[in-house]
Amino acid sequence: MELKRSFIKDLLISEETDKQVNAKGWVRTKRGNKQVAFVALNDGSTINNIQVVIDIANFDENQVKDITTGASISVNGTLVKSMGQGQNVEIQAKEILVYGTANPETYPLQKKGHTLEFLREIAHLRFRTNTFGAVFRIRHAMAFAIHKFFNDKNFYYLHTPIVTGSDAEGAGEMFRVSTLDPENPPKTEDGKIDYAEDFFGKETNLTVSGQLEAELGAMALSNVYTFGPTFRAENSNTPRHLAEFWMIEPEMAFYDINDNMDLAEEMLKYLVKYALDNCIDDLSFLEKRLLEDEKSKPQNERSEMPLIEKLQFIVDSDFVRLSYTEAIDVLKNSKPAKKGKFQFPVEWGIDLQSEHERYLVEKHYKKPVILSDYPRDIKAFYMKQNDDGKTVRAMDVLFPGIGEIIGGSQREEIYDKLSSRINEMGIPEKDMWWYLETRKFGTVPHSGFGLGFERLILFITGMSNIRDVIPFPRTPKNAEF
């Protein structure tokens, strides 16, 4: 009789021993001697392996030889209490089917640790390691939690376009989308490429943000959010940037900047708590990994607290809120400013540098910080202007170790003010007619923000390079897999 396949996650907590079970998965290691072999089997359902015990006398010798690290097998056997230490239950194997072998001489994964840089070169196999298994299970849990959070609050998931003709936002360099022959594109009379001949009849690009379209949705559905891929063709080579990344962008009608900050703080705490409540095995593993990793670092480069404690701290603490202007005062009176330790001098009107943000979050407040009301001249055209004529209702959430995890604002809902700002910044108004019309017909105060999904995952997993929290990273000079 065919046994129904059980997930290892469920077998490991099962009380029903002496029962016939089937498990399928990939071999992590095999140990043993001539009489008995111990196979650690993993199927991705949990970070933990189940031990399969093989009495070699009962099996074909060649078959046992094929069961090596990386091989895929199906095991029928008895779930029994383990005689050895280190696990509660194990499977006493009766029948084993080898689906696919993995030549030990060429299979690149070993039981001993690999560097993350090496594993990135074999991204097709790195899912099979403990670290990446944990990271991608957590990534899934966070995606699910985001939908749950918004659904429970009456937000609608809005699908904004990936291919966009709007190039007005200025969020970054864009990837062109075109079906024209790159060798011999059609030209206009003055010798320029004639995009009227292109697939969409105009220049199109991959989206840099779904915000403007999300605003349109919020002007009828009240609360919407987007959660999709976003593309930036910036030549950024850092552990915090990707050319293709996922972004969550809620947009809320009738929200002012304070409502916006409340929502951002509530959402981040909800997500961190969800991870603590649902991914504790994976988080514990990542915490140990991180501690091990940091042993080789000097004291001042190590984390202030272990991963799980850090996450709990986020859930328990109130985020510090202060205005840009107040932040500048704090920075000016800080020790590093007085001792001339900042590389970039602090002056009202500058865009804060990472060293300034890090000082505020990691040294001064030692908590997440929400900065608001930035100078108008360093922020985007759509942000609501304050009455002082100098600042706009922007807000950034800064996290320790990550920097800016959320950027958002109250939007300018007054037609004349928005229109004149668009003109001041030299954006062609004719391209923005649809955006401006929402301010003509039933405009309302509204707000929204963008959360970089991978930066959230970085924070929650404690990983340090953003290329290790997305399955197949897209970065300058790299689109392998």
Place this chain on the structure above:
RNA sequence: UCCUCAGUAGCUCAGUUGGUUAGAGCACCUGACUGUUAAUCAGGGGGUCGUAGGUUCAAGUCCUACCUGGGGAGCCA
């Protein structure tokens, strides 16, 4: 894009002021071991020293350019 460090066996690394046949640990293969937990013990195979030039009697080692990766910065999420 800028600054900086690195690239030596499948992996992680050592390799002295330039000097004989380039080393180690792990992995892998063979053998030993009746319950292992990164199993253990003995033996074995495995290298165009990132690529291309150059200096020198002699280059893994020095010089130049390029490629790739790490860390930092800018742009940002």
